[in-house]
Amino acid sequence: LAKTTQPISMDSYEGQEVNITCSHNNIATNDYITWYQQFPSQGPRFIIQGYKTKVTNEVASLFIPADRKSSTLSLPRVSLSDTAVYYCLVVLGQTGANNLFFGTGTRLTVIP
Amino acid sequence: DAGVTQSPTHLIKTRGQHVTLRCSPISGHKSVSWYQQVLGQGPQFIFQYYEKEERGRGNFPDRFSARQFPNYSSELNVNALLLGDSALYLCASSSPGTEYGYTFGSGTRLTVV
Numbered sequence: 001l002a003k004t005t006q007p008i009s010m011d012s013y014e015g016q017e018v019n020i021t022c023s024h025n026n027i028a029t030n031d032y033i034t035w036y037q038q039f040p041s042q043g044p045r046f047i048i049q050g051y052k053t054k055v056t057n058e059v060a061s062l063f064i065p066a067d068r069k070s071s072t073l074s075l076p077r078v079s080l081s082d083t084a085v086y087y088c089l090v091v092l093g094q095t096g097a098n099n100l101f102f103g104t105g106t107r108l109t110v111i112p
Numbered sequence: 113d114a115g116v117t118q119s120p121t122h123l124i125k126t127r128g129q130h131v132t133l134r135c136s137p138i139s140g141h142k143s144v145s146w147y148q149q150v151l152g153q154g155p156q157f158i159f160q161y162y163e164k165e166e167r168g169r170g171n172f173p174d175r176f177s178a179r180q181f182p183n184y185s186s187e188l189n190v191n192a193l194l195l196g197d198s199a200l201y202l203c204a205s206s207s208p209g210t211e212y213g214y215t216f217g218s219g220t221r222l223t224v225v
Contacts, residue, residue, distance in 0.1 A: 042218050043204070087154055099157035099160060100147075
């Protein structure tokens with residue numbers, strides 16, 4: 001599976017839009033890009049998944065350029081409750097066969 | 113619908129002891145995976161089971177074992193506990209064809225003293 005690289009930490013003020021970029025240079029044709037959110041002492045929570053172009057749901061948007069070597073998670077108008085660790089994963093197939101490889105993630109801190 | 117449930121939520125064991133952690137997947141989910149998360153790091157894959165068969169194994173010693181039961185619940189067993197086994201152990205379930213990835217439980221916090 002392709003290795004992902006994302007910033008270790010980010011700070012943002014409440015109400016701002018936050019964009020977290022992830023690099024996955026070796027992504028394969030059958031791979032999907034998936035993002036998870038994790039609060040302390042809880043399991044990761046699925047946020048969004050995409051293959052190419054743009055995907056939007058009620059929580060976030062995911063932008064994937066044509067070459068698919070990177071992706072950007074966009075969180076609109078963050079609130080204090082969005083403070084968490086965000087993981088970018090490359091998964092085999094839409095449902096992610098076998099294991100998920102989590103890196104260290106991006107620790108987002110939302111400031112009042 | 114109940115999510116993925118894990119028990120116990122917290123556990124303290126002594127070095128050398130054995131521990132069994134339990135997981136009940138979301139109803140209808142036939143795949144269960146186990147992850148270990150050490151403080152400050154992302155979850156690390158331990159095992160995946162599907163239809164009671166092992167489908168994947170991470171880079172963990174043989175002290176770690178697991179099984180899945182006919183009702184798709186699962187157990188993770190760790191023998192000869194070491195201090196380094198202290199971690200949050202997460203269980204995740206999934207179902208083929210789902211568009212929503214894996215659903216994780218809240219984990220079992222294991223402390224080895």
